[in-house]
Amino acid sequence: MLLAVLLLVVLLARAPDDAPDERRTRTGATDGLGHQLTALSVVPDPAGDGWLGVYHWPTGKGPADFAVGLATSKDLLAWENVAELDADGGNMPVLQRTPDGGFLLAYEDYVRVEEQNAISRIRVRHYADRARLLRNTWSVQRELPATLSDNNEGTPTFEEVDWNGSPGASSIGLRFHFNAGANGVDRQGVGTLRGFRDWSARRDRALDRTLTAAGFPASHGRRATFAAGGRPWMLVEAQTRPGDFATWRLVLLDRGPEPRAAPRTVCGGDRGVPSAASIGVPAVAVQGADGEDPGRLFVSAFAFDGPAAGTFLARGPLPADLDGDPRRVAALFGRCAPAG
Template sequence: MTVHATPRLLVSVALALAAALFLAHLADASPAPASAGTARLAELAGDVRAADGHRYDARDDTGRTMDAAQITQSPDGTYLAVYHTLLADGRFHAAVATSADLRHWHRRHDFGPGTHQASLAADGRGGYVLAYEKDPRNHIAVRAYPGEAALFAGRAAHAFDAPRTLSRCAEGTPSISAVRGDTIELTGHYRADCGTDRQLRATLTAFRDWHAVPDRRLDRALRAWGNSGNLGDRAPVELDGQRMLFVEGQRWRGDFGSWRSYAYDPVSGRADRIDISTHGGSRAFANPSATLLTDPRGRPSLLVSVFIPAEGAAPAEAGQLVYWRKL
């Protein structure tokens, strides 16, 4: 017997199929934590009001905003921050600053116009590797410094400006994942089809050989939370022996108030959303990073650094937020 489909039946089937596809798309955004590590990061980073110390609208001693600050600690205990500021020349300038208390920062060097989204990592030999996005022709630039004196003077021993191989328009927001001898592992973004930022992984060997590939697995994990806009900055963090990424996702492209933060587990390929509670109730958070360090009172702590866009900020909370919690 032949059954002829009615218009109502066709509509029902189409709706059922759409619902099934939607549920499948959201399958990775499970209420269960992606891992014990991501759950721990969400617990520590989720409530600024419970922090052992914090500073909203962080600025250096010259009054420059410390946007997208990424913070680490030198062997002598001094805190180092790399960050950028939009100056009167209409361009971003990346800089490095030092601090003894995580609240007051002394700028040591400006890396020049057209440098932004900086990431700093120790090279294991007493020196540092710095990566940042550089314009014009937005691309990832990597510099090596033999020690802090060279870093503060801007005297790089090695320099590499990466070719754009995934996008003809922009590749940037680098984050250094690891330095292993003469190989540097990085993450970043590329402007897919010159429209929307997507994630990449890259390696630089001997400051000569560059290889970048899309990180579609991370893209899928962030899109599972409904992020149809840019998928941008991220930073590695390790808690209780578990390595993960602290990463941002934008729900709607062009809406700076829709930036949210996530903890991504590379083993399961899933991400947990981190709902950050501030004193005033800010709701948008971008450029996340987290670092294990010793706090100003000598205690092992997790430091979190996020940028609060004006579009999603509570009064007096816009700008760079730095806070830390004792482990």
């Protein structure tokens, strides 16, 4: 199913022309054509000091009416559409660069509609370089076969990618959600695509158990890993009541060595951006932060409620003294209303 609430968090290296203490935000964010920037996933643009981003927007009122686009930005706030990558049901895209100058794109693709239910699969593409990405000319693509659900598998995120010089030699790790039955809840899966040919997947029961024990027995959506304060973390969208979009929350999980901190519910309320009670679907990347430069925090979210309902974007510097204290990491995202 399409999870229509989005949070994207990226830890970014400071751009040379940015003021160190500058914090900027944007609400009601769209691209230059007026498309919603839902599920915005960004990577550095190899053509300069800007960014490339992939995202989706609704194209109609049907359950599979979505399109995936590509846009460029100089400041992570204003985005100009430069290509349409899938106009027939694509949604929840994620982009990653490869060591040889190419790009990997993965997204949820609605392949058909059965009795008003959109059936989705995961699609993965490789683009050899930036020019081919802008022309939407891929070198190879694969629609992954259903392994855990006949109904929906989607919201992919890249895990470890061993490129080995070419798509045919690659090993691409993916996390994703799957729907546990036509009217069931969403659960977590993990899989590997080898050589763009062989796909294997399994349930991530441990992650589902952790989220359920934390008070989220309903659907578990998109997840992402990132590092902050010298420790790995995961943000996961999770739901308290099945079918109730007002009960989506973001759960921060400590993924470091034991002992681990207890799960914490967080929100999209970066300083300067209003918080919302219902928000989720994280995507995370860490770029450039080192011992001398703590990097920047970029937040993109789609909220169902509150003063920032809709898409909002925020960017700003990370604290120079940020450590692995879970309270401080959670504070980067603000506090949500009780799940209730």
